[in-house]
Amino acid sequence: MSMAPPPQSRWHTATAVVLAVSAVAWIWLVWNAPVDSRQGEIGKILFVHPPAALGAYLGFILTGVGGALYLWRDDERFDHLAAAAAEVGVLFAVVMLLSGPIWAKGTWGKWWSWDLRLTLTLLLFFVYVAYLLLRSFTEGSDRVARFAAIYGIAGVAVIPLNYFAIDLAAGRSIHPENLGGDSLGAGMGWPFAMGLVTATAAFAFLLVRRIELGWLRSERARREALAGARGAS
Amino acid sequence: MNVLLAVLRKDLLIEWRSRDRLVAMLVFAVLVVVVLYFAAPPGQEETARAHVPGLLWVAWVFATVLGLGRSFALELENDALSALALAPADRGWIFLGKALANVILVTTVQALSAVAFALAFGLDLWPVAGRLACLAVLGAIGLCSLGTLFSAMAIRTSNREVMLPLLMLPLMVPVLLGAVRCTQQLVATGELPWSPLQLLLVTDGVFLIISFLGFEYVLDE
Amino acid sequence: MSYVIAAYAVTVIILGGYGLHLSRERAALRRELSGGDESNAG
Numbered sequence: 001m002s003m004a005p006p007p008q009s010r011w012h013t014a015t016a017v018v019l020a021v022s023a024v025a026w027i028w029l030v031w032n033a034p035v036d037s038r039q040g041e042i043g044k045i046l047f048v049h050p051p052a053a054l055g056a057y058l059g060f061i062l063t064g065v066g067g068a069l070y071l072w073r074d075d076e077r078f079d080h081l082a083a084a085a086a087e088v089g090v091l092f093a094v095v096m097l098l099s100g101p102i103w104a105k106g107t108w109g110k111w112w113s114w115d116l117r118l119t120l121t122l123l124l125f126f127v128y129v130a131y132l133l134l135r136s137f138t139e140g141s142d143r144v145a146r147f148a149a150i151y152g153i154a155g156v157a158v159i160p161l162n163y164f165a166i167d168l169a170a171g172r173s174i175h176p177e178n179l180g181g182d183s184l185g186a187g188m189g190w191p192f193a194m195g196l197v198t199a200t201a202a203f204a205f206l207l208v209r210r211i212e213l214g215w216l217r218s219e220r221a222r223r224e225a226l227a228g229a230r231g232a233s
Numbered sequence: 234m235n236v237l238l239a240v241l242r243k244d245l246l247i248e249w250r251s252r253d254r255l256v257a258m259l260v261f262a263v264l265v266v267v268v269l270y271f272a273a274p275p276g277q278e279e280t281a282r283a284h285v286p287g288l289l290w291v292a293w294v295f296a297t298v299l300g301l302g303r304s305f306a307l308e309l310e311n312d313a314l315s316a317l318a319l320a321p322a323d324r325g326w327i328f329l330g331k332a333l334a335n336v337i338l339v340t341t342v343q344a345l346s347a348v349a350f351a352l353a354f355g356l357d358l359w360p361v362a363g364r365l366a367c368l369a370v371l372g373a374i375g376l377c378s379l380g381t382l383f384s385a386m387a388i389r390t391s392n393r394e395v396m397l398p399l400l401m402l403p404l405m406v407p408v409l410l411g412a413v414r415c416t417q418q419l420v421a422t423g424e425l426p427w428s429p430l431q432l433l434l435v436t437d438g439v440f441l442i443i444s445f446l447g448f449e450y451v452l453d454e
Numbered sequence: 455m456s457y458v459i460a461a462y463a464v465t466v467i468i469l470g471g472y473g474l475h476l477s478r479e480r481a482a483l484r485r486e487l488s489g490g491d492e493s494n495a496g
Contacts, residue, residue, distance in 0.1 A: 045461045052465065071450060091472050098468075099461040106457040126403040133399060137390040143453065147386045150447040154379060154404060157443055161407040161436050168414065168428055202469055209476045216483040223487070 011208045019201040026198040029191035036188070045103040047191045051199030052096040053121075057159075058203055059089015060128060064156030067149030076218070079145035082152055084210035086131050088203060093125045108174070117175040120162040127155045141218060236322040240330025247307065248338060254303050255338060258296040262346040265292040266353060285354050286416035290372070290409055292346060297339050297376045298398045301384040304335055309388050318452035328381065328448035335377040336370070343369040361419050368415050368425075368433075375408030375437045376401075382444035385451045407436040 026047070036043030066082030069075070100118070101111040112118065131151050138144045248254055269288050308314040317327060347365065351358045358365060380401055387397040411433030418426045 041455050042457050044458045048461055048465050088472075091468060095465045095468050098464045102457050102461045102464070120406060123403045123406050126399075130399045130403060134386070134390065134396065137392045137396055138386075139391065143389065146450045147389070150382065150386070150443075150450055151400065153447070154382075154440075154443050157439055158404050158407065161432070161439065164432055164435065165407055165410045168410070168432065206469070206473055206476065209473070209480060213476055213480050213483070216480060216487060219487060220483060 009212075011204075012212075015201065015205040015208050019198070019205045022194065022198040022201045026191065026194040029194050033191040034187040039107060042103060042106040043188075045099055045106075046188070047195040049096060049099040049103060050192070051195040052092050052099060054196055055092030055199045055203045056089050056096050056125075058200070059085045059087075059092060059207075060124065060159065061156055062207075063089060063128070063131065063152040067152035070145055070149045076141075076145070077215075079149070080211050080214040080218070082145075082148060083135060083214050084207050086128050086135075086148075086152065088206045088210055090125070090128045090132060091206070092199070092203065093121075093128065097122065097125060113174060115174050116166050116168075120166060124155075124159065124162065127158065131155060141221065234326065236320075236326040237330040237333070240327050241333050244331065244334035245337065248334070254300050255341060257303075258300045258338070258342045259345055261299050262292040262296040262342055263349050265295055266346070266350060270353070282354055282356060283417075283421075285350060285356060286420050287413050289347065289350055289416065290413050292350075293339070293343055293369075293372070294376065294402070294405065294409065296342050296346070297335075297373070297380060298401060300338055300342070301335060301377070301380045301401075302387070302394060302397050304331065304381060304384045305388045314388070315453065324449050324452060325445045327452075328445060331385075332377050332381040332444070335381055336373045339373040339377055340366075340370055343373065356420070358420070361423055364419055364425055365416065368412055368419065371433050371437055372408055372412040375412075375433065375440055376405060378437070378440040378444045379404060382447055382451060385448065389451075389453070407432055408440075411436060 030044060030047045033044060033047065035041055036046075062085035063082045066078045066080075066085055070078035070082060104113065105111050131148060134151055135144050135148050138147055266288065269291070273284070305314060308317060318324070320327070344366070347358060347369070350356070380397075383400040384397055387393045387400060390396045411429045411431075414429035415425060415433065418424060418429075
């Protein structure tokens with residue numbers, strides 16, 4: 001039995017190169033970025049926190065898309081994509097949920113505020129933690145994939161509903177607007193944009209490797225099942 | 234459609250004969266109220282009253298999670314879950330029958346515990362009873378749609394008691410937010426605010442569609 | 455300034471640590487699977 005090479009090995013090099021180049025550019029740009037006139041140095045967290053949020057949302061949306069494609073096409077690879085996207089997305093969400101309070105402590109003077117946007121993002125994070133727990137508590141790879149797909153789709157469907165909920169409290173949110181008006185000072189556009197690029201590259205880098213890991217794990221499970229069947233006969 | 238009625242009838246009949254889920258949920262909801270009463274700072278009846286709509290929904294959500302956990306338990310114990318999956322019927326209708334039975338059960342608990350709440354906190358809910366009942370039903374639909382779907386999933390996991398609340402609670406935010414905001418305004422001013430109601434309605438619709446379509450994939454053959 | 459350093463350090467530690475963990479498990483699994491291949495053939 002010859003092992004087919006992992007389907008995305010070309011992507012390993014590509015994502016590594018893009019990540020390396022963009023990370024260097026990002027660090028250089030952040031280092032030389034102008035200091036925000038109102039916030040001071042701490043404003044530089046702006047170049048890491050929203051990009052982390054981008055990675056988290058990318059992960060969550062891909063989890064839903066992968067799950068939907070899995071149910072539609074019944075192809076195991078889409079399940080690997082969904083599982084990988086959820087795990088990497090949760091990691092980015094952890095970065096977002098840590099860098100946010102660090103910024104808030106320096107700017108608002110407190111680590112956390114029960115602001116609607118913060119709260120809903122925290123809950124979204126719990127949705128994907130629950131997703132990962134559901135995967136680990138369910139037995140049978142086919143069942144895991146089906147259950148996870150349904151839950152991932154439900155999780156994505158809730159994102160716009162949560163935004164609708166934030167609208168309800170419009171004006172009472174103390175979180176800065178996403179890309180509104182004057183939140184970016186002069187000369188801060190480039191490091192910010194590069195942060196988004198780097199986050200996407202890091203996301204792709206980790207995603208590709210996590211997908212391969214999922215593939216290797218299921219390959220091992222398949223062989224163990226095969227060996228078990230052979231041993232029994 | 235007949236499938237829906239058959240499943241609904243079966244679930245309600247089982248519940249009517251034993252009433253164990255109803256009693257458990259009701260006692261639990263009232264217990265939550267009592268516990269929350271002790272958690273509230275003493276001697277501030279007025280501020281406590283302002284929180285009643287929120288507390289009411291907290292009690293209802295926990296009671297719903299408790300009840301939904303048993304929604305497929307009987308089927309699993311009697312090995313009828315695979316029979317349900319193999320039945321020559323559209324699973325969407327099986328789902329709707331199950332979910333509707335849960336909504337009826339939850340609504341009954343809501344009605345009875347709302348009376349207990351009103352008496353305990355000295356609230357006059359009678360003038361808004363009709364609209365409050367509508368809100369309770371809308372909330373119950375939101376909770377029980379995805380809740381029924383997830384309970385069919387959780388029953389198949391190794392940690393089912395833990396899994397259902399973990400799956401359900403973070404996704405229930407839009408339902409809760411809409412329902413609590415509506416109830417607060419309704420109790421305070423006697424008016425139903427439109428935008429939270431809209432959120433509640435849209436969420437119910439989205440959740441119903443997802444669970445109706447998704448139920449196809451959660452029953453094992 | 456220390457807040458900024460903390461935020462960036464947290465990012466690097468979490469994502470870098472995860473990347474390391476991934477590559478370690480991948481390498482181990484690859485070794486195991488290719489080793490299993492030979493014993494199957496033999």
